Amino acid sequence: xxxxxxxxxxxxxxxxxxxxxxxxxxxxxxxxxxxxxxxxxxxxxxxxxxxxxxxxxxxxxxxxxxxxxxxxxxxxxxxxxxxxxxxxxxxxxxxxxxxxxxxxxxxxxxxxxxxxxxxxxxxxxxxxxxxxxxxxxxxxxxxxxxxxxxxxxxxxxxxxxxxxxxxxxxxxxxxxxxxxxxxxxxxxxxxxxxxxxxxxxxxxxxxxxxxxxxxxxxxxxxxxxxxxxxxxxxxxxxxxxxxxxxxxxxxxxxxxxxxxxx
Amino acid sequence: xxxxxxxxxxxxxxxxxxxxxxxxxxxxxxxxxxxxxxxxxxxxxxxxxxxxxxxxxxxxxxxxxxxxxxxxxxxxxxxxxxxxxxxxxxxxxxxxxxxxxxxxxxxxxxxxxxxxxxxxxxxxxxxxxxxxxxxxxxxxxxxxxxxxxxxxxxxxxxxxxxxxxxxxxxxxxxxxxxxxxxxxxxxxxxxxxxxxxxxxxxxxxxxxxxxxxxxxxxxxxxxxxxxxxxxxxxxxxxxxxxxxxxxxxxxxxxxxxxxxxxxxxxxxxxxxxxxxxxxxxxxxxxxxxxxxxxxxxxxxxxxxxxxxxxxxxxxxxxxxxxxxxxxxxxxxxxxxxxxxxxxxxxxxx
Numbered sequence: 001x002x003x004x005x006x007x008x009x010x011x012x013x014x015x016x017x018x019x020x021x022x023x024x025x026x027x028x029x030x031x032x033x034x035x036x037x038x039x040x041x042x043x044x045x046x047x048x049x050x051x052x053x054x055x056x057x058x059x060x061x062x063x064x065x066x067x068x069x070x071x072x073x074x075x076x077x078x079x080x081x082x083x084x085x086x087x088x089x090x091x092x093x094x095x096x097x098x099x100x101x102x103x104x105x106x107x108x109x110x111x112x113x114x115x116x117x118x119x120x121x122x123x124x125x126x127x128x129x130x131x132x133x134x135x136x137x138x139x140x141x142x143x144x145x146x147x148x149x150x151x152x153x154x155x156x157x158x159x160x161x162x163x164x165x166x167x168x169x170x171x172x173x174x175x176x177x178x179x180x181x182x183x184x185x186x187x188x189x190x191x192x193x194x195x196x197x198x199x200x201x202x203x204x205x206x207x208x209x210x211x212x213x214x215x216x217x218x219x220x221x222x223x224x225x226x227x228x229x230x231x232x233x234x235x236x237x238x239x240x241x242x243x244x245x246x247x248x249x250x251x252x253x254x255x256x257x258x259x260x261x262x
Numbered sequence: 263x264x265x266x267x268x269x270x271x272x273x274x275x276x277x278x279x280x281x282x283x284x285x286x287x288x289x290x291x292x293x294x295x296x297x298x299x300x301x302x303x304x305x306x307x308x309x310x311x312x313x314x315x316x317x318x319x320x321x322x323x324x325x326x327x328x329x330x331x332x333x334x335x336x337x338x339x340x341x342x343x344x345x346x347x348x349x350x351x352x353x354x355x356x357x358x359x360x361x362x363x364x365x366x367x368x369x370x371x372x373x374x375x376x377x378x379x380x381x382x383x384x385x386x387x388x389x390x391x392x393x394x395x396x397x398x399x400x401x402x403x404x405x406x407x408x409x410x411x412x413x414x415x416x417x418x419x420x421x422x423x424x425x426x427x428x429x430x431x432x433x434x435x436x437x438x439x440x441x442x443x444x445x446x447x448x449x450x451x452x453x454x455x456x457x458x459x460x461x462x463x464x465x466x467x468x469x470x471x472x473x474x475x476x477x478x479x480x481x482x483x484x485x486x487x488x489x490x491x492x493x494x495x496x497x498x499x500x501x502x503x504x505x506x507x508x509x510x511x512x513x514x515x516x517x518x519x520x521x522x523x524x525x526x527x528x529x530x531x532x533x534x535x536x537x538x539x540x541x542x543x544x545x546x547x548x549x550x551x552x553x554x555x556x557x558x559x560x561x562x563x564x565x566x567x568x569x570x571x572x573x574x575x576x577x578x579x580x581x582x583x584x585x586x587x588x589x590x591x592x593x594x595x596x597x598x599x600x601x602x603x604x605x606x607x608x609x610x611x
Contacts (some may be wrong), residue, residue: 021288027447052472081476089474098460098590105457110476112457116489119456120449126456134455153588156595173476 002064004029004177004208005085006049006167010073011058012045012232019045023059027177032199032209034223034240038253042232043212044090047179049208050189052077065176082110086175088166090182090212094154100165101150104137108171137172138164144168144198160191177208184215196222220244228252279320285440289433299432301548306439307497308540312524313446313533316420316492319522320531321459323466325378327518328369328385330391332362332491334513336498338396338403341412341508351415354499362495363488370487375482384470389518396510397565408509419558435504442500443537446493450533453489462486466531520547523568529582538583543568 012020019042019064027033037045048054050061052075058074063075065084072080086107095103113135118126141150144164149157154165163183172177180199184192192215199222213219216252219226219240226243228235230252236243271279280480288298311333318326336358343357368476373384396403403409415429415438429435454457461482464472473479502508520543528539552565575582 002298004275048513053470053473077473078476078478081474087474089471093468093471093474095464095471097467099461099588102460102463106472106477107459109457109461109464115456116453116458116485119453119458130456153591155588156591167477253595 001029002069003141003208004064005028006062006064007046007050007059008062009059010049010056010061012033012042012054012056012115019232020056021047023229023232023234025227025234025237027210028225029210030203030208031224032143032203032222034090034219034226035210035212035229036214036219036226036243037229037235040231041229043229043254045232046183046229047087047181047210047212048074050080050179051085052080058063063177078110079177081173084174084176084179085179086089086170086173088163088170088181088183089259090185092159092162092166094162094166094169094246096153096155096179098145098154099150100154100157101134101137101141103165104140104168104172105133107169108133108136110173123252140168140172141165143201143207145194160187160256161194163187164198167202171202171207175207177210178202179210181212182214184213184218185209187215192218270502289436289484296432299436301545303432303436303439303493304548305541305544306436306443307501307504308521308524308544309443309537310439310446310493310497310500312521312528312540313450313489314497314504315521316450316525316531316536317453317462317486317490317493317534320525320536321454321462321466322483322585323381324374324483324486326385326487326490327515327522328387328389328392328514329490329494330513330518331385332365332494333498333517334363334389334392334396334510335365335503335514336495337502338409338498339504341409342402344413344503345409345411348413350418351503354503355496358495359492359501362492362498365495366488367484367490369491370484372481373491374483374487386515386518389513389515393510393513393515396513403510405511408507410507412502412506412508415508420489439500442496447533447537447543451586454533458482458485520568523572525582526572527582529584529586531586532582535582535584535586542583546571552577576581 005027007026008024010020010023023046037043045054046232049056050072051092052072055074058091060071063070063072063083067131070083071159072083072085085241095106098106114126114129118129123190138150141147144167146161149161154162157165167180167183183199184195187195196218199209199211211219211223212217223240225237226240227237228243228246235248235252236246238246282456288294288302303609311329315326315329318324318329339361340354340488341455343354369385369388373381376384397405399405415435417427418566420426429438461472464475464477465482470480522537524543525536526539528537529535546567547564550567554561554563581593585593
C-alpha cells in the first residue's frame with residue numbers, strides 16, 4: 001500500500017540556519033506516528049513545511065490520497081487543508097473572540113462554498129449548507145467531548161478544553177492526515193490519558209495521525225512508530241521501545257556521557 | 263409561522279421595535295425643526311458609512327484610513343451620472359454599489375498583501391489621491407468650483423401613466439435614509455451570521471489559524487474591502503442627491519478619520535455599537551458647532567474635543583461603548599476578578 005505522505009530529501013533553511021537537512025520518511029495510511037527530538041530539532045518546521053506555512057528550500061512532500069498523488073511542497077496552506085491535511089498548533093491558536101461552535105464551524109470553511117450572495121439572500125443552497133455546517137460542527141464537538149459547550153467563548157475555556165476544541169476544529173476540515181503539535185503540553189496525567197484515548201478514536205475514523213510530543217508517556221502509549229530528528233537531521237525511526245533504547249537517541253537528548261552509561 | 267405577539271419578543275427585540283417606531287415618528291415630534299431633521303439624516307448617512315467601514319477594521323481587523331475615497335467616488339459618480347445623463351436614483355444605487363465594489367477590488371487586490379500599518383498608509387494615500395483627482399480633473403468634475411445643480415431624488419411613474427413625485431425638503435430624504443439604514447443593517451446581520459462573516463472573524467482573530475482552516479486570506483480580505491467600498495459608494499450617491507452640490511473638499515481625510523472614530527467609540531465589530539458611535543459623534547459635532555462660538559472659541563476646536571474624547575475612551579473603555587459580546591464578557595469577568603482587560607479587538611500590527 002502506498003504511504004499517505006512521503007517526505008523525500010526535505011531541506012529548509014532560514015538564511016544561514018539549516019533547520020531541516022535531508023529528511024526522508026514515510027507515513028503509512030492509518031498509523032499513529034510520533035515525531036520526536038530535542039528542542040530546536042526542527043519538528044515544528046517540518047510541520048510548517050507540510051502544512052504549507054513554510055516553503056521548503058529543497059526536496060519533495062508527496063500526498064497520496066483517494067488514489068490521487070499530489071506534490072504539496074510549497075503549496076499554499078489553504079490548498080493543503082483542502083487536500084486533506086489538518087493541524088493543531090504548539091501554542092493553541094483559537095479564534096479567541098468567537099464562540100466554541102463558531103470555531104468549529106470555521107473549520108468547515110474549506111468544505112463549503114457560499115459567499116456574499118448566499119449570505120444575504122439565504123437561498124435554498126445556502127440554507128442547506130448552513131444547516132449541514134451546524135450539524136456537523138455539533139457532531140465534532142460531541143466527538144471530542146465538548147458537547148453542550150458550544151455557546152461558551154473559546155478563550156474563556158480551561159486549557160485542556162481549548163486543546164480539544166482545536167482538535168475538533170481540525171477534524172471539521174475532514175482531514176485524512178491530522179498533525180498534532182504537542183497536544184499534551186501542559187496537561188495533567190488524567191487529561192493526557194483522555195487525550196490518548198481521543199487520538200485512538202480519531203485513528204479509528206480512518207484518519208492518519210502525525211504527532212509531535214515531548215511527553216514520553218503519551219508517545220510510548222499511543223504511537224505505533226516513532227521518527228527521531230536531531231539538529232534538523234533524520235536520526236532514526238522504529239517502534240517506540242527500540243527507539244527509546246537506541247543509544248543515538250539517548251545521546252541526542254542527554255549527551256554522550258549518558259549514552260555510554262546506558 | 264405563528265402570529266407575532268408583543269409579549270413573545272425578547273427585551274432586545276422590544277428595544278429595536280421601540281427605536282424604529284421612535285425613528286419613524288421623529289419628524290412629527292413638536293421640537294423637530296427642519297434643522298433637527300437635517301442632522302437626523304446626517305446621522306443616518308453616517309450610520310451607513312460607519313457600518314460599511316466597520317467591515318474592514320471591525321470584522322477583519324485591518325486599519326483602513328481611505329474609506330472616504332470610496333465615499334467620494336460614489337458621490338461624484340452619482341452626481342455626474344445625474345448631471346449628464348439624468349439617471350434615476352433607483353438605477354444609480356445598484357450601479358454605485360457595483361462601482362464601489364470594483365474600486366474596492368482595484369485598490370484591495372494589489373495592496374491587501376501588505377500587513378498592518380503599511381496597508382493603512384496605502385489606503386490613506388488612496389483617499390488623498392481621490393481628492394486630488396476630483397480637484398484637478400476639471401474637465402470631468404469642474405474641480406474646486408464644485409458640481410452644483412444635481413437633481414433631487416424622485417419617484418417617476420409617468421411611464422405607467424402615474425404621477426412624478428420629487429423629493430423636496432428633508433422629510434422624504436429622512437425616510438429614504440431610514441430604509442437605506444435598515445437594508446444595510448439587514449445585510450450586515452446576515453453576513454455576520456454566515457460562512458463569509460465567520461471567515462472574516464477568523465482572519466481578525468488569527469490569520470495563521472484561519473489559513474489552516476482553508477481560508478484564502480487575500481481573497482476574503484478583497485471581498486471585505488469590496489463590500490465595504492460598495493456601501494461607502496452607496497452612501498456617497500445618497501449624499502450627492504440629497505445635498506445636490508458636491509465639491510472635492512467634502513471628501514478630505516478628516517471624514518475617514520471621523521467615521522473611524524465612530525467605529526472605535528461605538529465598539530469595533532459590533533453593528534449596534536457602530537450605529538451608536540455615529541449617533542454620538544454626529545450629534546456631538548453639531549452641538550459643539552452651536553456651543554463653541556458662545557464660549558468665544560473657534561468652531562475648529564471641536565476637532566480637539568474629538569481628540570480628547572478618543573484619548574479618554576482609549577484610557578477608560580478601549581473596547582468602545584458597546585463592544586462585541588466576547589469582549590464584553592471578558593470585561594465583566596475582569597471586573598469581578600479585578601484584573602485588567604486588554605481590548606481583544608484591535609488593529610493588527
